Amino acid sequence: MKRTLSGSLVFILLLSIGVSAQVKHTDLMPIPASVESGDGLPLGITKSFSVAFAGHTDDRLKAAAGRMIERLQRQTVLELSRSTSGDPAAASLVIDCKGPGSAVPKLGEDESYTLTVTASRAVLAAPTVTGALRGIETFLQLVQGNRYGFFVSPVVIKDSPRFPWRGLMIDVARHFQPIPVIKRNLDAMAAVKMNVFHWHLTEDQGFRVESKKFPRLHTLGSDGNFFTQEEVKEIIAYAAERGIRVVPEFDMPGHATAWLVGHPELGSAPGPYEIERQPGIFEPALDPTNEEVYKLLDVFLGEMAALFPDAYMHIGGDENEGKQWDRNPEIQAFMQKNGIKDNHALQAYFNKRVLAILKKHGKIMMGWDEIFVPELPKDVVIHSWRGQEALAAAAQKGHLGVLSNGYYIDLIQPASDHYLVDPVPSDSPLTADEKKRVLGGEATMWSEWVSPETIDSRIWPRTAAIAERLWSPADVRDVKDMYRRLDIMEVRLENLGLMHRSYQNTLLRRLAGSLDIADLKTLVSVIEPVKLYQRYQQRPQTMLAPLTGLIDAARPDAEGARRFSYLADAFIAEDQDKTAKPLLRMTFERWQTDGTRLAVTMNENPALKEGAQLGADLRDLGKIGLEALANDGSSASASKEWYAAAIARLEEIGKPKAACEFVVIEAMKRLVNKTSKIAVAAQ
């Protein structure tokens, strides 16, 4: 299997012939700060590919290089050398680190890197190992192939993040998400250069971290589904290996039911308490007037401060309505005695006490918007779920802030919506100094409606668009190109072990009870779960119910719908474009055929019956589409009656069923409008 030198030269020469204009730099995600294409020969990736270090090395960097080689090997099906101890002068990829950076990553550390690829080798230079980790991900995204082999085109990339805080929050409380889910999502985060895993560990519906000091918290508050402290350490180490900080959240004083199952004495009402099984906002809250609460928090947060090395600790603080406080005469007396005028002020009092505890344990406090009051010390970080304005207001008052409004990925909105949300929009009223206080943002995966089986599909690939917003220059805003690259990210993420795509067939086969799911796939390619907070209203479930229905198989950003929309618009733009029309016809025929079958089979299947009307709707979408295409001015579909009926039917089809909705309705309407106009013109 050894190649001679002349063989190598022939390979490189042949390679260069095939490379013209095939540069893959445009497929990078997130887009780097600066990319300059070179024009020499490409760097071949062959069996003799090797990695070596020129500067600082440590175990973290070596492990990262090992993972990189493993991934490259899997992708290329080439057996590569796993040694990284060779001579850098002879290596294909030289990693030149100036120093270790922070072994436990911390806010604001230098994540920059420079990647220079020529025909003879690639050099990845970085001031820190963390920068090298980011550059490794870029290098892997640059590998492409043609008939002559794999290669990387010459390029110089100089890259660093726009924001220092690029996070993903995972709520492991409402639905527990075990270690493998967390690990594969950390891998995915690293692939898109995110650097903060915000671990939402406590909620009304579950207390998910082991406390050795107060074991009743996790043993009674978790149904047995919690992370041991050993597991927490394992996750922190796994994240650190990937240059990701871990910021834990212990939500208080509200969202606290699960705390109170084991410690009802801390509540603002007598209890007893049970783990909450419904989604929503609930009354149980810690009692801010009870000194025992602060005693417990001091010990518990001290325990957690020792467990979690990050400088920041998140105390939640959101959505506490204070109804238990209103009804508790002792709390009311306390407020009166201490001149606390309302629940908001009482929570501010609570936060102040907690802040002192966190400071004592060496942590910086972070909390959701609600904790922001004028007298709040400036070193508290505001995490905004309410919006850019709230974030800007906090920044103007001197606070550091992180944006999550607009990044609520649990709400099933399209990636395009999240993508265009900017923590510091171009029309931001902030001064340059104030802008620096906006640290970045976090995608938030609230877990009311996700199981370990489905969660990846709700996080990915859309979160890659948010990651790009937080890493790339502000003017990177081309939605269509973002979606093009998101399709590529789908495959890259799947190769890391993410299940955002593969779970769907598994779930559909389970629903169908059969290997034959072609028609169901047609349906789910054009429907999505309902958006925002509609799901529970339309299809109520508890936290113990199975998340294995059609709605769970449907994904955000249904790709069949997106492709259909492009196709319909191509047809409309080009006046019955010759390419688009036959493809549209094929699509409509498939909808009609598969929909006709589904209308029957879904009705006979008790697991799918709730969505049987969607089958009939799909059939009718196909029928309307075919009629529209047939419109030559003389057909029935040229009539006003047909038009009115078609639009009315589309309205009806557009209404959610089984909490799923077709997302081709607007494109269908444009198509129907267009062919009707053509018809009118022809008449």
Add this chain to the structure above:
Amino acid sequence: MKRTLSGSLVFILLLSIGVSAQVKHTDLMPIPASVESGDGLPLGITKSFSVAFAGHTDDRLKAAAGRMIERLQRQTVLELSRSTSGDPAAASLVIDCKGPGSAVPKLGEDESYTLTVTASRAVLAAPTVTGALRGIETFLQLVQGNRYGFFVSPVVIKDSPRFPWRGLMIDVARHFQPIPVIKRNLDAMAAVKMNVFHWHLTEDQGFRVESKKFPRLHTLGSDGNFFTQEEVKEIIAYAAERGIRVVPEFDMPGHATAWLVGHPELGSAPGPYEIERQPGIFEPALDPTNEEVYKLLDVFLGEMAALFPDAYMHIGGDENEGKQWDRNPEIQAFMQKNGIKDNHALQAYFNKRVLAILKKHGKIMMGWDEIFVPELPKDVVIHSWRGQEALAAAAQKGHLGVLSNGYYIDLIQPASDHYLVDPVPSDSPLTADEKKRVLGGEATMWSEWVSPETIDSRIWPRTAAIAERLWSPADVRDVKDMYRRLDIMEVRLENLGLMHRSYQNTLLRRLAGSLDIADLKTLVSVIEPVKLYQRYQQRPQTMLAPLTGLIDAARPDAEGARRFSYLADAFIAEDQDKTAKPLLRMTFERWQTDGTRLAVTMNENPALKEGAQLGADLRDLGKIGLEALANDGSSASASKEWYAAAIARLEEIGKPKAACEFVVIEAMKRLVNKTSKIAVAAQ
């Protein structure tokens, strides 16, 4: 969401209308010993479904019922009660166990059960919890649905296994297979009522279990990929929960390179030794003349005897060629001095010494065929990889035996081949008593060519056919019906978390570097990896190479090929059957279209280029097929020249490329023969 009684009655009445002749008992796998369909109303499975215990209960049974409810919930998308502490008189499923059975399962325990389903309830009666575990799997397989809901048809099943030893061996040494792989395969084994996990832990290529007594064994012999003793205990407990024994194998005196990396002094040549990276048979062997070997084995096997509770311990013993022995003058002198005439006798001496050690530690010895010598004590179990005759010979000599010849699932043979292999065939020469010594069989997953990503696809669903051979009555031998039920098992197994099916799209998307894999799917649906030991010859790889090529994406029993074969035979049998012909034409058109595209795109993709000819072959298969279908006696394909050319091209296409082969060639030849005959008749 509460239903009224009258609602329930309506439901049951409606249900019964839809049920006629829909009994799903015929979908069971393995087929029970006795099934009697009832003729009353079905048992409805609604939101009010409940499980309760009437007899013995323990944690194992409760956990099993919990898992069952969870699975039923996932399948039906119904939120079910998780309580099993209700009144059995009111429960939908009553589990009536007489006693616990063996909490650590053991050979020969009673696994029988009786399942009686009527309209009012199901009763699962079993003498042991293990029997109840088997019956739970049967109950889950009985659940079906129609437009009125989920239900189980009335039935009485009396079931018990034909053989007491129904195993799956997984070689975790050549390619390490981590805990999640083992656990999901244990789940799958339980689903098909297998009861022995044979854990092949040591090999030339890896020593995969922690020894606290001799840590150099696993630390130096495993690249860091080994099971800690805690993990071993976790697996044993997980298996016991599912009624599965764990029999460990420590292969000796051959297949021992990895032992010698850390302990070269135990070898029959001086060393040093390195972990073997190639597949094959290697020389390194323990030195049977060295007392230090027995001292280490005494301590090590004692340590393992304490760790593994099963009564049996497997010492391998296979494929030791004794080449190191031949070349070692001290060993030769020892043999001469002790009258040991050849290497076979020397191994028998070794085995006798090891047997004494195992007896001392309370274990029964088991080994592959090679350990069988006339003087071997009768209580040693012979594990036959050589065949039924060897097994019968051992049984005639009084040995217990287990068959694996014919169950080598790593060899990529179709399930039908394995299915018809019987440990005690109908023409067995054994007496009734001798037959009882044949304990059963084991599917063997040797791991030269499987990664954690692909291993499920090499084990499942084919192993379900072997499981049925070992559980069901001997006269259950209908291959076509086995395949029909195997398709259903695919879905059932996937629902347990097995990746035998879902991994394929993931791997194809990685190879294609794209979401668009429709044409590759067409190809892999009709090709398979080469069989037996051809893979390494045709496409050599080391144990460190990636298993991510086209050959790894291709599965045994390619289902497109099987369906094509049925279709072709239907067409042939029915003289151009009106149903088969258009379906065949569609198939051929797709082959031609996708093959034409693949011939180009695979050639441009360095990860797929090795198989590009397969694309061109697929195109030509489609072309030949279309020509054959067009044969009306007047077309070109009616000529002898066309026939000769078509057969010659099929021969060429049938030859493996990239170590993959088309498995539609025989059916294509039958089709071409048939249409040529029609043509000749028409002329």
